[in-house]
Amino acid sequence: MRVLQESLIELLRRTSAEMPEDVQRAIARALELERQGTIAESALKIIERNIELARRKSQPICQDTGSILFYADVPVGFDEIAFAAAARQAVRQATANGWLRHNSVDTLTGRNDGTNLGPGSPALHFHQHPSPGTDVRLILKGGGCENVGSQYSLPCERLEADRDLDGCRKVILDAVVQAQGRGCGPGVLGVCLGGDRATSYAFSKTQFLRLLDDRNPVPELDRLEQDILHTANALGIGPMGFGGRTTLLGVKIGAINRLPASFFVSVSYMCWAYRRQGVRLNPDGGIERWLY
Amino acid sequence: MIPLSFPLTEEHIRALRVGDEIEFTGLLFTGRDAVHKYLARGGALPPGVDLRGGILYHCGPVVLKDPDGAWRVVAAGPTTSAREEPYQAEIIAKFGLRGVIGKGGMGERTLAACAAHGCVYLHAVGGAAQVLAECVNRVRAVHLLEQFGAPEAVWEFEVERFPAVVTMDAHGHSLHRDIEAASRAELAKRL
Numbered sequence: 001m002r003v004l005q006e007s008l009i010e011l012l013r014r015t016s017a018e019m020p021e022d023v024q025r026a027i028a029r030a031l032e033l034e035r036q037g038t039i040a041e042s043a044l045k046i047i048e049r050n051i052e053l054a055r056r057k058s059q060p061i062c063q064d065t066g067s068i069l070f071y072a073d074v075p076v077g078f079d080e081i082a083f084a085a086a087a088r089q090a091v092r093q094a095t096a097n098g099w100l101r102h103n104s105v106d107t108l109t110g111r112n113d114g115t116n117l118g119p120g121s122p123a124l125h126f127h128q129h130p131s132p133g134t135d136v137r138l139i140l141k142g143g144g145c146e147n148v149g150s151q152y153s154l155p156c157e158r159l160e161a162d163r164d165l166d167g168c169r170k171v172i173l174d175a176v177v178q179a180q181g182r183g184c185g186p187g188v189l190g191v192c193l194g195g196d197r198a199t200s201y202a203f204s205k206t207q208f209l210r211l212l213d214d215r216n217p218v219p220e221l222d223r224l225e226q227d228i229l230h231t232a233n234a235l236g237i238g239p240m241g242f243g244g245r246t247t248l249l250g251v252k253i254g255a256i257n258r259l260p261a262s263f264f265v266s267v268s269y270m271c272w273a274y275r276r277q278g279v280r281l282n283p284d285g286g287i288e289r290w291l292y
Numbered sequence: 293m294i295p296l297s298f299p300l301t302e303e304h305i306r307a308l309r310v311g312d313e314i315e316f317t318g319l320l321f322t323g324r325d326a327v328h329k330y331l332a333r334g335g336a337l338p339p340g341v342d343l344r345g346g347i348l349y350h351c352g353p354v355v356l357k358d359p360d361g362a363w364r365v366v367a368a369g370p371t372t373s374a375r376e377e378p379y380q381a382e383i384i385a386k387f388g389l390r391g392v393i394g395k396g397g398m399g400e401r402t403l404a405a406c407a408a409h410g411c412v413y414l415h416a417v418g419g420a421a422q423v424l425a426e427c428v429n430r431v432r433a434v435h436l437l438e439q440f441g442a443p444e445a446v447w448e449f450e451v452e453r454f455p456a457v458v459t460m461d462a463h464g465h466s467l468h469r470d471i472e473a474a475s476r477a478e479l480a481k482r483l
Contacts, residue, residue: 039457042313046417046455053422063354063367063421063443098366101354102442110326112441144372144395144418170483177479180472182372182396184418231482235475240418241396242457243471273419 001086004285008090008136009097011287012068015138015277016060016099019051020292022212023249023274027051030186030239030246040244047239047272058099062184062273064142065100068122071137071209071278073129080126086285087124091116100140125202135291137209137278145187145271148179151201154263163263165224168193175267176232176248181241184271188212188250189228192266194258200266207252208270209278211292216253225251239272249274295453299345300390302410308458310465314414315453319432320393322351324371326444327436331387332379338435338446343387347414350376350394352443354421355431363431365449367421370395373413381405393456397468406462413460415467427454 019027031044054061070087074080094100095116102114104121116122152171154163159174161167172191179185190207192200216222228251238244249272258264278291296304298318308314321343323331337343353368373380373394380392381401389411392398395418406412416424432448459467 039311039313042455042457043417046420046423050417050420050423053426057422059425060354060367060421062419063352063369063425064371065354098354098356101352101367105441112443114442142419147372173479173483177472177475180396180468180475181418182374184395231479234482235478237471237475240415241468241471242415242459243467243474271419 001082001285004083004281005086005089007279007281007285007287008087009093011136011138011277011279012090012094013058013097013099015140015275016065016094017058018055018277019061020274020276022292024051026212026249027272030249033245034239035245038244039242040238043239043242060099060101061275062142062271063101064144065103066140066142066275067146068100068116069125069139069141069205070122071125071127071139071206073127073135075132075134076128076130078128078134084124087122088117091122134281135278136281137291138276139205139208140275141205142184142271142273145183145269148183149201149268150175150178151197151267152265154265165220168265169224169227171265172228172267173231175269176237177235179269180237181239183269184273185237185241186239186246186249186272188270188274189248189252190268190270191251191253192264193253193255195256195264195266196259196262197264199256200264201268203254203256204266204268207254208268208274208276210252212250218255221253221255225253298347300347301345302390305390305410305412306462308412308461309463310458310461310467312458313455314458315455316347316414317452317454318450320347320349320449320451320454322349322353322445322447322449324350324352324444325375326440327446328376328379328383332382337387340433341435341446341448343389345388345390347391347393348383348389349449350392353425353447355442355447363434365425365428365431368425368428368449369419369421370416372396373398377402384409384411397459397466403460403464403466406460407464410462412458412462414456415459416454416456424454427451
């Protein structure tokens with residue numbers, strides 16, 4: 001239990017302070033592409049310096065350390081109750097160490113008790129799998145980017161979006177234009193086609209667990225991902241909405257079944273401060289290896 | 293890079309244009325959602341706080357207390373400003389602000405208040421919590437901490453060469469409005 005708790009504290013620290021390599025590569029590419037002497041280039045340079053400083057000082061990349069979303073793939077017979085208790089203690093300790101902000105507010109009273117613990121925080125998603133290993137992935141998702149996420153119900157008359165892939169394309173691009181720079185771009189879209197309202201949003205966020213430079217194995221979705229990425233980057237919104245060549249660093253889309261009556265498209269936006277890490281745990285709860 | 297320092301005069305502010313990169317040195321006050329609602333609904337500024345000629349920073353920092361009792365700023369980037377749009381114009385007018393720092397830009401009412409009262413909106417790089425925390429030399433004071441909690445409190449930071457970009461100036465220009473219009477036009481060509 002103690003070992004597991006220490007592993008989760010280290011997962012929280014590293015996720016908050018160290019940018020995954022795939023995201024760093026994407027940001028470096030964006031900086032190369034940007035026109036010299038522009039405010040977009042200045043912004044990307046500050047972003048690069050910030051990533052380096054956070055890692056070196058072991059402090060949060062962004063002060064909004066976000067919603068704490070754990071995704072645990074666990075074997076049959078795994079003790080989820082003990083894991084949840086360890087996760088809560090780890091969150092409490094990571095908060096005391098300054099790796100997480102006092103970031104969880106009682107919605108009824110407005111009180112923030114400074115622990116990050118309460119109904120819904122941290123959020124734990126367990127998924128049983130048929131292998132003996134335990135993989136724990138963590139996303140810290142800030143409020144600025146969460147607020148620009150949106151859900152569409154097709155058909156959408158305002159956007160002339162029908163119930164087909166072209167309709168999906170129209171609403172996803174609408175979400176990009178609505179967001180402008182407010183989600184701390186250049187960002188990444190996690191999109192779900194289908195589902196009910198709740199599962200659709202939840203599934204859209206699991207897209208952020210994919211590597212930024214992977215390709216979708218479903219040809220139609222792969223084409224849509226590449227199309228949205230290139231089209232969004234031609235709109236000139238740019239880093240922070242300052243104008244420029246990189247509006248999105250990536251687009252990840254998944255599809256799940258829907259009811260005949262419903263056709264939801266859920267768009268989650270992740271800021272450039274793409275805090276996502278994961279660990280494979282050994283049977284005593286120690287970290288066997290890092291997943292990203 | 294245009295250096296600015298506290299306190300700011302109307303002349304300093306009117307000389308700024310959209311796209312100017314600035315570095316601010318001096319006293320900075322944080323204030324975000326709870327403070328804006330509180331002030332706009334008639335709440336009084338904490339004793340000793342005077343925003344006249346000053347800048348309000350939309351920021352909810354991570355701050356730790358060292359064993360000697362001093363506050364240490366661990367992370368301090370900007371938060372999304374759009375949420376303060378219902379309140380900002382009134383607060384600019386009532387408290388004599390010369391600048392607002394945040395991210396994502398603000399709307400037409402704030403833009404009009406900037407023009408009427410000689411104020412600018414300065415965009416810091418969202419998420420750049422470490423680069424911006426490095427600019428804070430000292431926490432001078434904190435107010436409303438018990439009432440609103442650490443992220444929502446009013447922190448007085450002494451900052452040095454804090455970088456930001458003018459994206460809404462005191463002459464009615466907004467980079468956000470321009471980029472939004474241009475990007476919508478580009479999208480229309482691609483649908």
